[in-house]
Amino acid sequence: MDPAVLREDMVDGLESATKDVLQDEAVAVAMRDVPRHEFFDDERLAYADREHEVLGTRVLSPRTVARVLQALALEDDDSVLIVGAGVGYTAAVVAELVGATNVHAVDISRPIVIEARQNLERAGYDGVLVDCRDGAQGFPEYAPFDRILLEAAAVEPPRAVLEQLSADGRLVFPRGSQRQRLEAISATGDRTRFEAVSFAPLLVDGEQSGTLERNRMAREDREHAVRRAESRRGWEQDWIEWEHSVSSR
Template sequence: MDAAVLREDMVDGLESPPREVLTDETVAIAMRDVPRHVFVGDERTAYADREHEILGTRVLAPKTTARLLQALSIEEGESSVLIVGVGVGYTAAIAAELAGSRNVHAVDIARPLVFEARANLHEAGYDEVLVDRRDGADGLPEYAPFDRILLEAAAVEPPRALLEQLSDDGRLVFPRGTHRQRLEAVSPDGGRERFGSVSFDPLLVEGEQPGAVERNRTAREDREHARRHARSRRGWEQEWVQWEETIDS
């Protein structure tokens, strides 16, 4: 069957009962235009509402992708977007349809996925999307600020660097939590908007790769909390106490 017909069927299924997860027409149009089979590599199953695993990372099911993009609320042709955890590039391609390829930037901590995303985006016609290998918690400060940031990995709190790279009226969407997660949108002023439950892999830290036996999500967050605590202390609390005197027995 023609891929365009399969895309139409996929989107129709997301808009109709029993799923009814896709309600934003601009996102629906973008998902109808992006050739998902280029990113999945299997035209027979690319348009089924299911996940795939490629190079140790999950390619989100279409219904999950739709929920992310709707929560992100990209303004067509006007938003500067950062995708953290680009994976194979499918979400970035939909963002490019909404914001324009030149306005979309993406990072991933895994070099093989960066190469895969670049190749897929090139084949699908989104050459101008910039994809770089970075620790996602650091964002992409060279191109900040961003109107929209999508973190496709779970965290207890959004990394400080990502919040600092938002524009004044920006919006960061991420899965909040550990075992039980909820999709959440945050703004620089501390405003929050909560959506439904989700299930994502944790945000990797530098040195980890997808598919590793253990992913220490808390390592980065522990370092960040320690830095915040150190900044909050003043005066004598920051100085070492040196016990130089000895007690003669």
């Protein structure tokens, strides 16, 4: 079937009274324009309203993308940071709304960054900047940002990221660990809560998808990693994919 038809059906479903997920017309138009199948191997899966896993990262369902973008309340020419680039689809929709050169995305996983860059270029959004780095540190070289999206759950957003908001900026993230709710925070600390969601936790420096320790302060993470590395023997070592050796910490 023609991907454009599948895309129309996807958005119509999100706008339907049954799902009642998508109310923002600008977001709806953007989701109709972005060729979501360019971010997937199977175009039939691309337009299904469910999550997928690619290279160990969770790809958001269309309904979740609609929810987070409506919570962001994007405006023309906003400078946007996305922490957790994933396969690049969310960044592409944001690019439709604010312009590709205004979109910056980071991810801690190098394979994911490569995947996102390739997908975005193939889909026509090569102006989006995707960089491999610890998302908990944000992207200070391009700060401040009018909007920041954490595509990963945290009890509170990292301080370094919050400090990169513009004076009238807005940060959206899934708040919580096991039980999560989408939440928006203004630069002045005002909060708005939205519906329940389910995201993977925010990884910090030295962690990769599939490891066990997540969502800690950087110092606590390093100390915990050292203690656990000293206690691991044999097959347990196979559970860890090190970006840096423990001795370099």
